[in-house]
Each structure stands twice: as C-alpha cells, then as structure tokens.
Amino acid sequence: MKRRNRKFLILGYALYVYLLIKIILFxxxxxxxxxxxxxxxxxxxxxxxxxxxxxxxxxxxxVSINRNLDRLSQPNDFMNLFGNIALFIPQGIFVRLSGKGSFLTAFLFSLAWSAALECTQVLLAMGSFDVDDLILNVLGGxxxxxxxKIYPQPVVLQKKS
Structure with missing residues (x-):
C-alpha cells in the first residue's frame, strides 16, 4: 500500500474509532x-x-436478539438490532483494506473492540453489558x-510516462 494511502487509511480508522466511542459511550x-x-x-x-x-x-x-426480532416495528428495537451490525461493518472493511488482515483478524478485532466497549459501559456505569451486542458487532465486522472480499478495491490506473 502506498504511503499516502496508508495515511488516509489510518486517519479514516481513527475517525471511525472516535465515532464508535461517541455513539456507544455517549x-x-x-x-x-x-x-x-x-x-x-x-x-x-x-x-x-x-x-x-x-x-x-x-x-x-x-435473548436481546430474539426480543428485537419480535419487536422490529419498534424504532429502538430495530436500531438496536441493525445498528449494532452497521456500527462494526467499517471495522471489517478497515481490516480488509489494511491488506494484513484475514477473516480471523476481522473476527478478533471486532470481538476485542466490542468487548472493550461493553466492559467500559459497565465499568463507567454508562450502560449495560449485553452478549448479544458482541454477537451483532462481530457479525457486522x-x-x-x-x-x-466480494467487491475488491478498484484498481487505480497509472499514467504512463
């Protein structure tokens, strides 16, 4: 990966982590x-x-997943179910774009970030731990x-000198 592209990837990932923390904790x-x-x-x-x-x-x-599925017409349940998945889709994308990540890496990074944020909610008394959030977050990653993997990065055509 070119140095400039790598910097953009790192900047994008930092922005993603900031938004993840903002949405989950705040x-x-x-x-x-x-x-x-x-x-x-x-x-x-x-x-x-x-x-x-x-x-x-x-x-x-x-337990939470089944409850959310039973009440999908309720905005909070819909958002909890699909929001937890959507929040971690970028995690998997960043792992893949880094060029160093495998399916297992995407799984482990998603699980680690999700567990860290779930535990932080408990430790700071700002939310509650839900194993289903871990499941949905990992699924998103x-x-x-x-x-x-299905839609690989577009190849940028180089100008011939």
Whole structure:
C-alpha cells in the first residue's frame, strides 16, 4: 500500500474509532472526557454501581436478539438490532483494506473492540453489558470484511510516462 494511502487509511480508522466511542459511550451526545472522569470517580467511590450495572447485564446469547426480532416495528428495537451490525461493518472493511488482515483478524478485532466497549459501559456505569451486542458487532465486522472480499478495491490506473 502506498504511503499516502496508508495515511488516509489510518486517519479514516481513527475517525471511525472516535465515532464508535461517541455513539456507544455517549449515545449521540457530545464527547466529554470530563464526563468519563466523573463517572470513573463515582464508580471508584461506590463500586456497587458496577454490581448494579451487572444486575441488568445479559449474559445469555440471543435473548436481546430474539426480543428485537419480535419487536422490529419498534424504532429502538430495530436500531438496536441493525445498528449494532452497521456500527462494526467499517471495522471489517478497515481490516480488509489494511491488506494484513484475514477473516480471523476481522473476527478478533471486532470481538476485542466490542468487548472493550461493553466492559467500559459497565465499568463507567454508562450502560449495560449485553452478549448479544458482541454477537451483532462481530457479525457486522465479518460482513464488512466479506463485502470487501466480494467487491475488491478498484484498481487505480497509472499514467504512463
């Protein structure tokens, strides 16, 4: 990959990670590091907040997915189901475009980012852990990778000198 293309890929990936964090942790609100700091401080003062978050966690696969499928006409359920997939499609695309990633790499990167964000939600008491989010996020990453595999990068024609 040319150096310039690599820089654009890295810049694009950084922007993607920023948007991922913004959407998952801040739920479309403004990104505010002070909010994260205050949440961390609150959790450190009262570790019971983590237990409270874990009480609402879903560790059973397909519970949320089935609930969302049953209520697809509800905007929140539709967005939860397809949004979790769509959010991670770029992850798979970036793995494929990097030229160093395999299907397994796309799987592992998607799983790692998803697990890190799910755990961060619990640790900062800003959401709850849902194993189904992991499943949907990984599915999204694999879809993104597969799309790039099916529709390979366009070949840029070089000018002959």
């Amino acid at each position: 739920k479309y609100g403004a990104v505010d590091v002070q909010v994260l700091w205050r949440q961390l401080h609150s959790v450190l003062e009262d570790p019971g907040m983590i237990q409270n978050r874990l009480a609402f966690a879903n560790f059973t696969p397909f 694999l879809i993104g990778y597969a799309l790039c």
